[in-house]
Structure formats: structure tokens, C-alpha cells
Amino acid sequence: DSGVTQTPKHLITATGQRVTLRCSPRSGDLSVYWYQQSLDQGLQFLIQYYNGEERAKGNILERFSAQQFPDLHSELNLSSLELGDSALYFCASSVGGVETGELFFGEGSRLTVL
Amino acid sequence: GEDVEQSLFLSVREGDSSVINCTYTDSSSTYLYWYKQEPGAGLQLLTYIFSNMDMKQDQRLTVLLNKKDKHLSLRIADTQTGDSAIYFCAERWRDSSYKLIFGSGTRLLVRP
Numbered sequence: 001d002s003g004v005t006q007t008p009k010h011l012i013t014a015t016g017q018r019v020t021l022r023c024s025p026r027s028g029d030l031s032v033y034w035y036q037q038s039l040d041q042g043l044q045f046l047i048q049y050y051n052g053e054e055r056a057k058g059n060i061l062e063r064f065s066a067q068q069f070p071d072l073h074s075e076l077n078l079s080s081l082e083l084g085d086s087a088l089y090f091c092a093s094s095v096g097g098v099e100t101g102e103l104f105f106g107e108g109s110r111l112t113v114l
Numbered sequence: 115g116e117d118v119e120q121s122l123f124l125s126v127r128e129g130d131s132s133v134i135n136c137t138y139t140d141s142s143s144t145y146l147y148w149y150k151q152e153p154g155a156g157l158q159l160l161t162y163i164f165s166n167m168d169m170k171q172d173q174r175l176t177v178l179l180n181k182k183d184k185h186l187s188l189r190i191a192d193t194q195t196g197d198s199a200i201y202f203c204a205e206r207w208r209d210s211s212y213k214l215i216f217g218s219g220t221r222l223l224v225r226p
Binding site for chain 1: 147149154155156157158159162202207209212213214215216217218219
């Protein structure tokens with residue numbers, strides 16, 4: 001158990017819909033990272049938050065957004081869903097700052113868009 | 115670019131050694147990592163190596179780093195069926211985000 005909790009574990013929805021994925025980081029971790037894992041594109045970095053503020057943005061679509069709340073949990077919002085958004089979405093956390101940089105991953109949220 | 119490259123698949127016999135290779139992008143990367151993903155699970159850190167090291171050994175795992183060629187390898191000695199999983203190498207990106215850039219993963223299949 002990494003200490004990172006993601007909900008829901010599985011989600012099936014239709015094209016055009018909107019979903020919210022939730023992540024609770026390990027206790028004490030200030031950084032939250034979102035990654036997308038799809039069959040054809042491997043593990044892609046989406047976005048990072050550190051202590052409530054966006055720190056880095058990767059290959060995140062404009063239809064997607066995220067935020068980190070004062071209690072440090074994070075949500076990834078996916079809207080106007082397309083078939084190609086079907087993937088496993090991972091959240092990871094770390095202490096943040098200058099250290100070995102180990103990321104602790106949740107078990108992921110599997111999104112299926114029909 | 116941000117492409118970390120790995121071969122997609124490796125099959126070995128139980129008891130043999132496995133060597134998984136990776137080519138990363140940034141010769142100034144400070145930390146390089148190997149993560150393991152078992153079916154239905156998240157990624158778990160196996161080991162990491164600091165860029166001023168050439169080799170790191172941790173029980174059955176040996177990491178070799180060739181900075182000149184930006185090549186990283188993971189050797190698993192006495193490979194067991196429980197080692198069957200996807201193995202990802204990752205480099206810490208050069209900016210202040212400390213985000214990790216992952217390779218596409220190598221699927222290791224251990225045959226009995």
C-alpha cells in the first residue's frame with residue numbers, strides 16, 4: 001500500500017460526458033502528479049500541483065483540468081469525453097522539493113468511454 | 115524531446131538473469147529510476163540511481179548507468195515467475211517540478 005488513494009477505481013461513461021477523478025496523497029506529501037496510461041502512448045505526464053499551486057503542465061488537453069485543495073487532495077476533471085480518453089489515470093505524490101524524487105503511485109482510476 | 119525509450123517485451127526462463135535496457139534523454143538528469151507495475155496495480159519504485167554513480171546493487175537487482183551514452187539498464191538475477199510485470203525506467207526532468215518522464219515500459223515474461 002503506497003498510501004495514495006484514488007477514487008473511483010473504475011468508471012464507465014459515454015462520450016460527451018464529464019467525470020471527476022479524486023486523489024488523496026500520502027500523509028505529509030505536498031506534491032501531486034497526474035499521469036495518463038494508455039495502451040498506445042505509455043505513461044504520459046499530465047500536470048503537477050505543489051501545495052495547492054500548479055507547478056508543471058505536461059500533455060494535458062484543454063478539456064481536462066485539475067486542482068489541489070487546501071487539504072492537499074487533488075481532483076482531475078475530464079470533460080467532453082471522447083473514446084480516446086479511455087485510459088488508466090494515475091495519481092502520484094511526493095514530499096516535493098530537493099530529495100530523491102520518489103513518486104508514490106495510487107492504484108489508478110480506469111476510465112472507459114463508450 | 116522527452117522520449118525515454120525501452121524495448122517493449124522480454125521473455126526469460128525462470129532462474130536466468132533478465133536485463134532490461136533504457137535510453138534516456140537528458141545527460142544532466144540527476145536521478146534515474148526503475149518502477150515495476152504488476153497487473154491491476156500502480157507503479158512501485160524498485161530502485162533508483164544517482165547520476166554520479168555507475169552502478170548500484172540491491173539484492174537481486176543491479177542498475178548500470180552509462181552517462182556518456184545515456185543508457186540505463188536493470189539486471190534481475192535469478193528471475194522468478196513473480197518478477198513477471200511491466201518495468202518502467204524514468205528520469206527526473208530538469209525543471210523544478212521534479213516530475214518523472216517515463217519510458218513506455220518493458221513487459222517481462224518469466225517462463226517456468
